[in-house]
Amino acid sequence: MNQQKGRDYRELVKQRSPKSKTVLMCFKAFLVGGLICSIGQVVQFIGTSALNLSEEDVAAFTAIVMVFLGATLTGIGIYDKIGSFAGAGSVVPITGFANSIVAPAMEHKPEGYVMGVGAKLFSLAGPVLVYGISSSILVGLLALIFP
Amino acid sequence: MAQTKRQGERTVFFETPPRVISSASIVGDMEGKGPLAAAYDLILEDDTWGESSWEKAECKMFVTAVKLALSKLGWSTDSLQCLLGGDLLNQIVVANYAARELGIPFLGLYSACSTMAESLLIGSMLIDGCFVERAACAASSHFSTAERQYRYPLEMGTTNPPTAQRTVTGVGAVILSNEQAASGYGSEIFTKIHITCGTMGKVVDMGITDASNMGAAMAPAACNTIKTHLADTHRAADYYDAIVTGDLGRFGSEMLIELCLDEGIKISKNHIDCGNLVFGPNQDVDCGGSGCGCSAVVLSSHLLKLLETETWSKILFMATGALMSPQASLQGETIPGIAHAVVLERDN
Structure with missing residues (x-):
């Protein structure tokens, strides 16, 4: 009887909970995400045409500049405002990765540079690194076995 | 054997109902822009309140709220025999450190956001039971300390689902007293x-x-x-x-x-x-x-x-x-x- 009551209640909560405005959120994410990627594209053009970087170097150059921008905007307290507007639009690009590292670093500074900043630096980005690196190793091995 | 004061399953009736004689509230900047702004005693402009961490700021708010409620009566911390309260953080660290500074015998409580009612309930039991004459009940939370314990770092760019709520930055303190101890001590803010x-x-x-x-x-x-x-x-x-x-x-x-x-x-x-x-x-x-x-x-x-x-x-x-x-x-x-x-x- 109690289990049934719980199920009914959860069903009611599911039905009545205010819903996210998915279409609007997707549009915002598309807009901001697209804008960030366009900025990345501009940086890449600068790298290739103005700085004459090779194809390989320009990828690293673009990533470095975008991470720098993401980290700086986090540091001066702007990236979280972009994030609350754009959602996944600012989480998915590499600037979001920078944000997820700088944010805990700032937050845990009062606990010191070792157990605070050092230990908590990757508390959010850690899973991305673990599974990102693991899967690239896996893909690398597969490419080696099946050339 | 004394007669029970419990009625029914779990309701207690106080034989000599304790009095609420004073209170104080301190809130953060955002709460200070809310509809109840005029009712608060103190509104902070900066949520760190000059401290090096938000936890320390919350602790300072806790201490100040209790002292403020006492000062309205012209009382000092020595007037109290018990402080009951808590907060949302691990080891109820804010209340513990506040009690260290206040030096009042301390019963730390945790029941998440129902702590204020729990402290009033137990405080009233203590007073009606003649174990103490005067007690302070307080509870605190702080948006920035709660966010980092329960959710994400503040600067992390995420969106909230529409059912989310914002943790209030604020401390409320209430002074309880029995009838005899209330009268004759300065001015009472609440008399009824x-x-x-x-x-x-x-x-x-x-x-x-x-x-x-x-x-x-x-x-x-x-x-x-x-x-x-x-x-x-x-x-x-x-x-x-x-x-x-x-x-x-x-x-x-x-x-x-x-x-x-x-x-x-x-x-x-x-x-x-x-x-x-x-x-x-x-x-x-x-x-x-x-x-x-x-x-x-x-x-x-x-x-x-x-x-x-x-x-x-x-x-x-x-x-x-x-x-x-x-x-x-x-x-x-x-x-x-x-x-x-x-x-x-x-x-x-």
Whole structure:
């Protein structure tokens, strides 16, 4: 009887909970995400045409500049405002990765540079690194076995 | 053997109802821009209040609120025999450090956001039981300390689901006293308010797992306490001028009213929720305010004044707590809720 009551209640909560405005959120994410990627594209053009970087170097150059921008905007307290507007639009690009590292670093500074900043630096980005690196190793091995 | 003061399942009636004689509230900048701004004693412009961490700032707020409530009476911390209270952080660290500074015998409490009602309930029991004559009850929360313990770092760019609530930055402190100890000591801020009875909450869990929907997780506990309280006291819901819940927020309140209706209790007319009062409609807080401080600051500023100034004569103050832990949630646990209630009445 109690289990049934719980199920009914959860069903009611599911039905009545205010819903996210998915279409609007997707549009915002598309807009901001697209804008960030366009900025990345501009940086890449600068790298290739103005700085004459090779194809390989320009990828690293673009990533470095975008991470720098993401980290700086986090540091001066702007990236979280972009994030609350754009959602996944600012989480998915590499600037979001920078944000997820700088944010805990700032937050845990009062606990010191070792157990605070050092230990908590990757508390959010850690899973991305673990599974990102693991899967690239896996893909690398597969490419080696099946050339 | 002395006769029990319990009536029914878990409601206690006080033989000599303790008096509420003073209170103080301190809130953060955002709460200070809310609709109750005029009622608070102190509004901080900066949530760190000159401290090196938010935890230290919250602790300073806790200490200052208790001292402020005492200073309104012309009392010092020596006047109190007991401090009851807590906060949302691990090891209730804010209350512990505040008690270190205040030097008042301390009973630390944790029942998430229902801490204020729990402290009033136990404080009243201690006074009615003649174990202490005067006690302070306080509860605190801080948006920035709670966010980092329960959610994400502040600078992390994420969106909130529409059921989310914002933790209130605020501390509310209330001074309780027995009749004899209240008179003859300076000026009393409140002269007519008593705590007449209270109902202990049960932990109720309906299997909600969404940590962004605390209102829905707590509503069943609130319903359980209301139902039991009314049955124990043989009262109807409209006996009270207001049934005040702590921080169910907009959605949780809707669920509570629905759950109560299922039990045949109609509270839609006199139910109000502190989480809906503390922030205004334009403050972009999704479903309203939450946290220990939410019900504590609303009680110690707004509600007590309404009681004293004869707008209301009796209210059921029921703070609601979601007993969630990020670790337990990751392990697949559901979010249990609890709600303690006390009845505040004005003498006629």
